[in-house]
Amino acid sequence: MLTISVGVLLAVIVLLRLRRRTEARSRNDEKLTVIIVLALGIVIAPNPLGQGIGDFLGQFASGVTDSSR
Known part of the structure; x- marks a missing residue:
């Protein structure tokens, strides 16, 4: 039986x-x-x-804002 994740399917559609x-x-x-x-x-x-x-993007965003100060 073949199964596919909804997330993978949506990612392929987006790409x-x-x-x-x-x-x-x-x-x-x-x-x-x-x-x-x-x-x-x-x-x-x-x-x-x-x-x-989400954690990575949050750390990246805080790093960018800290570097601009």
Whole structure:
């Protein structure tokens, strides 16, 4: 039996959509991409991987703000 993670599926969809040329996108197409990316964020947020990414980005952001002072 083949199983696939919803997060992996959404990540593949996002990558395929972002590979398209910017000029070829309509407003509705861009809105759909944003909705898919938000859904991906919601799916991976409660996972340990999502929490690790969030911690890394938080440390990175604090490092950037500290270096600008």
